[in-house]
Amino acid sequence: MQSKLNPKTTEFEFGGTIGAIGISVGLPILTILLNQMIRPDYFIEGFFTNFNFADVWNGIKPISYYLTKADLWTYYLIWYIVLAVFDIILPGRKMQGVELRDGTKLNYKINGVAVSAALILVLAFRYQLTDGDLPELQYLYENQVDLCIITILFSVMLSTYCYVASFIPLWGKNGNNTNEKILALGGNSGNPIYDWFIGRELNPRIGPIDLKMYSELRPGMLLWFLINLSCLHHNYLETAKINDALVLINCLQGFYIFDGVLNEEGVLTMMDITTDGFGFMLAFGDLTLVPFTYSLQARYLSVSPIELGTYRVSFIVTVMALGFWVFRAANQQKSDFRQGKLAHLKSIQTKRGTKLLCDGWWGKSQHMNYFGDWIISLSWCLTTWTQTPLTYYYSAYFMSLLLHRQQRDEQKCRGKYGKDWEEYEKKVPYKIVPYVY
Numbered sequence: 309m310q311s312k313l314n315p316k317t318t319e320f321e322f323g324g325t326i327g328a329i330g331i332s333v334g335l336p337i338l339t340i341l342l343n344q345m346i347r348p349d350y351f352i353e354g355f356f357t358n359f360n361f362a363d364v365w366n367g368i369k370p371i372s373y374y375l376t377k378a379d380l381w382t383y384y385l386i387w388y389i390v391l392a393v394f395d396i397i398l399p400g401r402k403m404q405g406v407e408l409r410d411g412t413k414l415n416y417k418i419n420g421v422a423v424s425a426a427l428i429l430v431l432a433f434r435y436q437l438t439d440g441d442l443p444e445l446q447y448l449y450e451n452q453v454d455l456c457i458i459t460i461l462f463s464v465m466l467s468t469y470c471y472v473a474s475f476i477p478l479w480g481k482n483g484n485n486t487n488e489k490i491l492a493l494g495g496n497s498g499n500p501i502y503d504w505f506i507g508r509e510l511n512p513r514i515g516p517i518d519l520k521m522y523s524e525l526r527p528g529m530l531l532w533f534l535i536n537l538s539c540l541h542h543n544y545l546e547t548a549k550i551n552d553a554l555v556l557i558n559c560l561q562g563f564y565i566f567d568g569v570l571n572e573e574g575v576l577t578m579m580d581i582t583t584d585g586f587g588f589m590l591a592f593g594d595l596t597l598v599p600f601t602y603s604l605q606a607r608y609l610s611v612s613p614i615e616l617g618t619y620r621v622s623f624i625v626t627v628m629a630l631g632f633w634v635f636r637a638a639n640q641q642k643s644d645f646r647q648g649k650l651a652h653l654k655s656i657q658t659k660r661g662t663k664l665l666c667d668g669w670w671g672k673s674q675h676m677n678y679f680g681d682w683i684i685s686l687s688w689c690l691t692t693w694t695q696t697p698l699t700y701y702y703s704a705y706f707m708s709l710l711l712h713r714q715q716r717d718e719q720k721c722r723g724k725y726g727k728d729w730e731e732y733e734k735k736v737p738y739k740i741v742p743y744v745y
C-alpha cells in the first residue's frame with residue numbers, strides 16, 4: 309500500500325530481509341544463551357575455554373512447552389497488564405508528541421513517577437505481608453530463562469498483532485481527513501517479513517495505551533529493575549549477607565532507570581518514537597533484550613559474588629558519575645537550547661528553521677551524550693571486576709547499538725539538513741568520542 313501520506317519504503321536497513329531474519333532468530337538465541345550461561349545450576353567458570361553449545365542449551369524445551377506453560381504466562385501477563393492498568397488510571401502530565409505527517413500531534417500521558425511509586429508500594433506491601441520472603445521475586449529469579457523465552461514469544465505475538473492491525477483502517481479520520489493510518493517511512497516496503505521486523509505502523513495504540521511508548525518505558529525497564537532486585541534478594545536469602553557488588557549494581561542501574569522515569573518525556577523526541585515503527589525489533593529490544601541482558605551483571609554476581617571493597621566501589625561510582633554527568637549535561641544542553649535558552653552558544657541556522665548547536669558539549673562531538681551513556685555502561689560491567697568477560701557483553705553490545713544509531717541519525721540529518729549538516733560536520737568533525745571517532 310502506498311499513498312502520498314505513506315510512500316513506499318525503498319531503502320532497507322539492517323541488511324534487508326536476510327538481516328531481519330538473522331536478527332530475529334540470532335538475537336533471541338544469543339539472549340537465551342547468555343542467560344543460560346549464568347544460571348545457578350549451570351555456571352561455567354572460564355566459559356570461553358569450556359563453552360559447549362549443547363551443554364549451555366541443555367534444559368531448553370521445545371516451543372510447545374513454553375506456549376502452553378500457564379504459570380509462566382500468568383506471571384508475565386499479570387505483569388504486563390497490571391502495569392498497563394497503572395498507566396491508564398494513575399494521573400500524569402499531558403504532553404503532545406512531535407508533529408506527524410498529517411499535521412496532527414498525538415497526546416501522551418507522562419506518569420512514570422506515579423507508576424514506579426505504585427510498583428514500589430506494592431513491593432513494600434508484599435514484603436511486609438510475606439515477612440521479607442517475596443515469593444514473586446523468588447519466582448522471577450528461579451524461572452528467569454523460562455520467562456525470558458516467554459517475553460520472546462510475547463514479542464513475536466505483539467509485533468504480529470501490530471503488523472496485522474496496521475492494515476485495518478482508522479475508526480475516525482486523520483489530519484488529512486481520510487481513515488489511513490500513519491505508517492513508518494521505513495516500514496512500508498510491502499515485504500511482510502521486513503515490515504513485521506522493522507515495524508509498519510508508526511504509533512499503534514489499543515485504547516488509551518500507546519503500545520510503542522508503553523513497551524519502551526514500562527514492562528521492560530521496570531522488569532530490569534525487578535530482576536536486579538531479585539538477584540540481591542536471592543543472594544541475601546542464601547547467604548544472610550549483603551554483598552556490596554550486588555548492592556552497587558542495584559543502586560547504579562536503579563538510579564539510571566529512575567532517572568529515565570523522571571525525564572521520560574525525553575523519549576517523545578527520540579527516533580524510536582518519532583521515526584521507527586513498532587515491530588519485532590523494538591518489541592524484542594524493549595521487552596526481552598533490556599530486562600534480560602542489561603541485568604546480566606546482577607545475575608552473575610548472584611551466582612558468583614565478589615566483595616569489591618571501598619576502593620573499587622569508589623572507583624566504579626566515579627566512572628558512573630563521570631559518564632552520567634556527560635550524558636545528562638549534553639542531553640540537557642540540547643533540550644535547553646531547542647527551547648530557546650542558551651542563546652549565547654554558537655550554532656548554525658539551518659534552512660529548515662531549526663538551529664544546530666556547535667558549542668559546549670555539542671562542539672566536542674556530534675553525540676557526546678552517547679559517549680557518556682557508554683561510559684555508564686562500562687561502570688556497570690566493572691561491578692563484576694575482572695572475574696569474567698561475559699558481563700562485558702553489555703558494553704560491547706551497547707557500543708555497536710550506539711554506533712549504528714549514530715549512523716542512522718547521521719543519514720536522517722544529512723537528508724533533512726543537506727548543506728547545513730555538511731557545514732556542521734566541518735565544525736564538529738568527531739562523531740562520538742572526541743579526537744578518536
Ligand code: NDP
Nearest residue numbers: 577578579639642663664665666670675677678681713717
Ligand atoms: P540525540 O539526543 O543525540 O538526538 C539526535 C537528534 O538531535 C538529531 O536527529 C537531530 O534532530 C538533533 N540534533 C543533532 N545534532 C544536533 C545539534 N548539534 N544541535 C541541535 N540538535 C541536534 O540522540 P537519540 O535520540 O538517539 O538519544 C537520546 C539519548 O538516549 C542519548 O543520550 C542516548 O545515549 C540514549 N539512548 C539510550 C539507549 C539505551 O538503551 N540505554 C538507547 C538509545 C538511546 P532534529 O531533527 O530535531 O534536528
